[in-house]
Amino acid sequence: MTPRELIDVAQVPGGDPLRLFRRGGDFMIVLDRNELMSSRMSGSEEALAEMTLERLKTPEAAQLLIGGYGMGFTLRAALARLGPQGKAVVAELVPKIIEWARGPMAQLAAGCLDDPRTEIVMGDVGAAIGAARGAYDAILLDVDNGPDGLTRLANDRLYTFDGLRAAKAALRPGGVLAVWSAGPDAKFARRMREVGFAVEEVAVRARQNGKGPRHVIWFGRK
Numbered sequence: 001m002t003p004r005e006l007i008d009v010a011q012v013p014g015g016d017p018l019r020l021f022r023r024g025g026d027f028m029i030v031l032d033r034n035e036l037m038s039s040r041m042s043g044s045e046e047a048l049a050e051m052t053l054e055r056l057k058t059p060e061a062a063q064l065l066i067g068g069y070g071m072g073f074t075l076r077a078a079l080a081r082l083g084p085q086g087k088a089v090v091a092e093l094v095p096k097i098i099e100w101a102r103g104p105m106a107q108l109a110a111g112c113l114d115d116p117r118t119e120i121v122m123g124d125v126g127a128a129i130g131a132a133r134g135a136y137d138a139i140l141l142d143v144d145n146g147p148d149g150l151t152r153l154a155n156d157r158l159y160t161f162d163g164l165r166a167a168k169a170a171l172r173p174g175g176v177l178a179v180w181s182a183g184p185d186a187k188f189a190r191r192m193r194e195v196g197f198a199v200e201e202v203a204v205r206a207r208q209n210g211k212g213p214r215h216v217i218w219f220g221r222k
Contacts, residue, residue, distance in 0.1 A: 010095075012093070027105055047077075061082075064088045065170070066140045067129075071101075072109050086117055087118075091124065095122060134169070135170055147185045147187075164220075173222060182215055
């Protein structure tokens with residue numbers, strides 16, 4: 001077996017460090033012993049963008065806020081569907097995530113960071129949500145591990161009643177809040193409904209071929 005090579009370490013504000021590994025042509029971002037993301041498993045992150053845009057009336061012109069760049073799977077899938085009028089604002093808290101995307105994982109990024117429809121905002125997606133009022137057709141959150149977070153306690157507020165109300169206020173009428181999670185969370189789905197979202201829960205596989213772990217995406221329509 002090809003050994004796993006440590007490429008770099010990134011400090012997460014208010015959290016534990018992330019480590020970037022490479023094994024052959026594959027990349028992994030790891031927290032402690034938890035593999036948070038892998039270039040081998042992109043299916044559910046791509047589905048987050050594709051299924052969100054399917055739920056919008058004019059997906060080609062959508063104004064999107066994406067919480068967390070990760071390995072760029074969601075951003076690239078969104079750009080594939082957006083037209084020239086569309087825009088994807090990506091809020092990324094950890095500067096090294098973007099450095100990795102432009103450095104060792106540049107081939108994986110495939111130029112998405114330099115697409116004229118992409119805007120990178122370095123900072124907490126919660127702050128970007130709080131500063132917006134009716135600005136977005138969709139907010140896509142792939143932050144931490146979902147409502148049951150691993151990397152940073154401050155991420156939890158995104159999934160509270162206040163966080164959900166802020167997201168709803170940042171959406172245009174008919175807009176969609178899409179939330180990726182490593183697993184189901186009935187209490188979170190209930191909070192979404194109590195805030196006033198019309199909620200749809202979809203199970204998706206981690207791999208493009210329909211295999212791998214089963215993840216969850218919630219779609220909440222304003």
